[in-house]
Amino acid sequence: SSELTQDPVVSVALGQTVRITCQGDSFRSYYASWYQQKPGQAPVVVIYGKNNRPSGIPDRFSGSISGNTASLTITGAQAEDEADYYCNARDSSGKHVVFGGGTKLTVL
Amino acid sequence: QVQLVQSGAEVKKPGASMNISCKASGYTLSAYYMHWVRQAPGQGLEWMGWLNPKSGDTNYAQSFQGRVTMTRDTSINTAYMELTRLSSDDTAVYFCTRWASGTLDPWGQGTLVIVSS
Numbered sequence: 001s002s003e004l005t006q007d008p009v010v011s012v013a014l015g016q017t018v019r020i021t022c023q024g025d026s027f028r029s030y031y032a033s034w035y036q037q038k039p040g041q042a043p044v045v046v047i048y049g050k051n052n053r054p055s056g057i058p059d060r061f062s063g064s065i066s067g068n069t070a071s072l073t074i075t076g077a078q079a080e081d082e083a084d085y086y087c088n089a090r091d092s093s094g095k096h097v098v099f100g101g102g103t104k105l106t107v108l
Numbered sequence: 109q110v111q112l113v114q115s116g117a118e119v120k121k122p123g124a125s126m127n128i129s130c131k132a133s134g135y136t137l138s139a140y141y142m143h144w145v146r147q148a149p150g151q152g153l154e155w156m157g158w159l160n161p162k163s164g165d166t167n168y169a170q171s172f173q174g175r176v177t178m179t180r181d182t183s184i185n186t187a188y189m190e191l192t193r194l195s196s197d198d199t200a201v202y203f204c205t206r207w208a209s210g211t212l213d214p215w216g217q218g219t220l221v222i223v224s225s
Contacts, residue, residue, distance in 0.1 A: 033211040035153075042203055042218050043153065048211035086153050088212070095167055097143065097212075102152040 004087055004100035011106040012077045020072045022087030022100045030090045032070035034063060037084045037102075046085075047072055074105075082107045110134040112204050112216035119222045125192040128219045130204030137185040138162040141207040144178060144189045146200040147218075154200075158207065159187055194223045 004024035012018035022032060031050060035043035045054055047063035060075045070089070074081055087100040115129040130142065144156040157168035159178035166178045177190045187204060202219045205212040 031210060035212070037153075042215040043205075043212075044215070045211050045213045048209065048213075052209075054213060088153075088155075096169060097155045097158070099145075099153040099155060 004089065004098050006085075006087060006100035006103045008101065009104050009106070011108055012074070013108050014079060015076055017073065017075045018077050018105065020074075020085050020087075020103045020105065022070045022072075023068055024070075024089065024098070024100070025068055026089035026091060026098065027065050027068050027070050029092070029094070032063065032065060032087050032089050034061075034070075034072040035086045035088070036081075037086065043086060077105075077107050079107050081105065110206070110214055112206065112214055114202075114204060114216040114219045117220040117222070119224065120194050122195055122223060122225055124194050124223075125190060126194060126198075126221050127188060127190045128202055128204075128221070130187045130189070130216050132185045132187070132206070135206075137180060137187065138182050142178070142180070142187045143205050143207055143212060144176075145203045145205060145212075145215075147203070148197075148200040151200075156189070156202075161187060194221075196223050199223045 006022050033048040034046050036046045037043040046057050046061045051063045062073045064071050085103045091098045111133045113131045138161045141158050143158045146154050159166050161180040175192050180187045199222050203215050205215040
C-alpha cells in the first residue's frame, strides 16, 4: 500500500492564505480528497476529485495536485477553519484507501 | 438528506468482540460501497476496509485481516462491522462512511468503543 505524508502543524494569520500539503505516490494515479475535522465531530469532506467542493463548503477552499503532492488551499482563512485536515486517496493497488496523518491548522 | 446513523458507545473487555451498526437513510444502501474508518484518542484516521453492500464483497486493510468482518442487511438498509479479539489498542471512535463520487461522504456520527478490563 501507499503512504501519505502531511505536516503535523500549520498556522495562518486570520484572513491570509494557507496551503496544506500531502505527499504520496497515490497522486500520480488518483485524486485526493480533503476532510476537515473539528473536535468531537466526524470528518467532513471539503475538496474531492480534480477540485470539487460539496455544497455548503465555502469557495475559499480549493485543491490541486502537482506530481506526487496534493494541496489544499484556504484563501482568506477564517477562525472557523481552525481544525484538523486529512488527505486521502486510493493506494497504489486501487483497492484500498489511505489517509495522511493529518494537519492541525491554527488560525492566529 | 443522506445520513448514516451508528449504534451507541460500547465498553468491552479485552478478548471480547464488538459489533457496530450503521443505518443509512436518504439512499439505498446497496447502491454505494460502505467504508469503515477508526480514530484512536488523539490520533489520526485509520482506514479499516470496505463493503460492497450489493454483492457482500469486502476488502480489508492488512492490519485488520482475520479480525474484522463487514456485513449488511439490505432489508433494513444497515451495514455492520464486527471486530474480534479486542485489546486496549482497539479503543477508538469507529466511523462508517459512504464512498460516493470518489470520496467518503457522508460520515456517521462515530461510535466510541472502549476496551478495558
